[in-house]
Amino acid sequence: MKTAIDDLIIMRNIVKVYPPSVVAVDDVSITFRSGEIHALVGENGAGKTTLMKVLYGLVPKNAGEIVYRGKTVQFRNPGEAIAQGIGMVHQEIVLIPEYTVWQNVILGVEPVSILGHLDKEKARRLVQSKIDEFQFNLNPDAFVGEISVAAKQKVEILKLLYRNVSVLIMDEPTSVLTPQEIPQLFNELRRLRDSGHTIIFISHRLEEVLELSDRITVMRRGKKVDTVEAAATNKEDLARMMVGRNVIFTSQRTKHEPGKVVFRINDLSYIDSEGRQRLKNINLEVRAGEIVGVAGVEGNGQFELVNTIIGLIEPSQGSIKVNEQDITQASILERRKFISYVPQDRGKMGASLNASILENAIMTHHRLNKRFSLLNGLLLNYSQAKTFMNDLEARFSVVMASQFSPFKSLSGGNQQKVILGRELMLPSPFVLLDQPTRGLDVGSIEYVHQLVLKMRSEGRAVLLISAELEELFLIADRIIVLYRGEIVADLPVENTSVEEIGYLMLEGKTWKKNE
């Protein structure tokens, strides 16, 4: 039986509304115990970060009460929170790259000599002693600009420990780390817990949360679903609580033979204005009813491949054909008769955030679809546009206030539904998807996958560029690997493995050949 003294922070009935009407945190009550690692999980937009910003004094709450160490508190800014022993490490790291580690750590609370000068020796010594105390494996004299992201994150934690913080809020700390760096962070966090610190760990990666934490609170759409002991739950249960229904973690792909070649790239090369070869002799075919995945470390030609296909850049040589029609020199509008395109950046390329949802939904259709045209294309038929939008809304189950609301009022998942819906309602035989699930939550990702598989069963040819290997293995039929602008492998999914593709991405060749 835990005593009340163990309840370090009690948040009661917290409400936070972002003006005008986004209810980010809806009547959440939660208790953090002293000396635990408490994970907050939930999809994007579930309210985890906002709840913690309320605690940290970054965002004022609209209602509710916070009790800390038995007293009601309301921090007006992070400075007050830190003074009381609560610190937060944000997703994005904010350090001065030109300063050394110890200079960054002491910034704001510098030890000074009697004359008022910065006492460098003392400062360095204090920082070193903190590094030793928590076994952080950091060089205090290294310049922050020259150390790894993982090390920078340590500096952020160290900054808070230097200010004698006992409650540490970590906002998705693993999202910036490589898989190898994560265990080290977890060991450090465990050591901190064992030395009496309380850690609140925000994440949406279920494996990590189960591995690291003592207790887990699940949030969904601004509400708390439940708090559970980590030892008494599993990944499936957590996922169900997060999205409110069962999530399919296995592919539902059915085997079928692809049809004729729809999309064909012949000997495509691109040399940029600075003379660098970005694409080199690319040959690629996508058949009807086939999903071809493009894997590769970012910056190995994916960007240029997509841009040459859609027509933003002109290739130096080679040809692009859809249904045997050469579109290498065609205008973007001409290409769009054959190509549905979902760009990777919704706000910059896929939509106009300030325009209405309706206006975003009819893009491209406004020129290609005859029903939108009045007086031979002079006028836009807005009543047809509304009908079209209603149809899109129903078919892709878009949740929105009104067709006329600005596009930015939609959640990320719904924005992507509108964009995918728009592109899928074009009758194009070829679909170009550039990171279609980037930044989406678990439920939305699954929905997008279902849609992509549906395109496949409709007999469309799909080219899917993705940074998530799991995604490619889940839905693609073949995977090609781009390495320094070249296709270094073209493998059916059944005959390869995540490890092999990963190796190809990094090395540009297969390990098997080396054996």
Place this chain on the structure above:
Amino acid sequence: MSKKFISGIIGIIIALLIGALVMILQGYNPIETYQALFQVSLFGLSPLATTLKNSVPLVLTGLSASVAFASGVINLGQPGQLVMGALLATLGGLYLHLPSILMVPILILLAIAGGILWASVAAILKHVFNMSEFISTLMLNMIADYFTAWAIAYPFMDHTAFSPMTPQIDKAGWLPDIGGFNLSILITLLAMAFIWIVFNRWTAGYEWRISGQNSLFARLGGCNIEKNFMAVMLVTGALAGLAGGLVVMAGPHRFLKGLGANYAWDGIMIAIVANNGLLGTLLYGIFFSAIQTGALGMELITNVPSEISQVLQAVLVLVIVAGREFLSTVMDRLEARRKVLAARRKPKEREA
């Protein structure tokens, strides 16, 4: 829409109160001053007709700027396009002698052609040299300014006059008053209706609006950005040119030195105050015209100098532009508070 309207009205009231404060500090009676100001500009048919006639160049250049800015085209060449339109209309009026029914439309088309001509120079510079229209339209203003000044001082000067101006145009080209209201008002309203339909109902207008908000998105969606840029440049040039022609045809019936003076800059300011909204541009254009028109009458009735109207205009711009964001923030907060109350009520209901 209603939100915009309310914030506009509140902005105007606050600006008038600040103006009143300035008058009190100067020792004038603000109530008497405002009374005089609006008596000669709004109250009564004749004052209203004058205000509306004076609003013509403000509204048209304002619409030109609004359409350009909302489409992502930084056409700041309205001053130059206006005087070129005025010059071409004047020349037509000097050398053509036709019946009114032909003369008026021809002069109007000439004015439009003048504006298009001048805007097309910037459009071509962009097309061929990829020169930013921001700078080229500004520079072309100066060229147009000096070119027209030369034209009315040398080849087309009225030698009976003491300062540079052309002779009066053929009477057939004068815009008549209909029931006290000048025909230029009707033409402006027609231009406004036309541009509204183009902007909000034409396929091209849709592309202009989306390009103005996110050009890359529009381009990837299949919009021809370059063609749209050209079209917007020429259409907004036409509006500014029309303004110049109507000023000549409705007013002095000749090209006087300094004819274009501040109309177009005021128009650009009005577009900014109206946040590039077309209806807003029309309403603010009329309101600014009321203040400018009333200022002259006010100076006659009271001993307040007409310069106070410029103070008033400046305050209006600042209050409305600054207040727009502030008011919408306040309204958003009120909405948020309602949500909080709703969220709070729920647990109590659950307990009950």
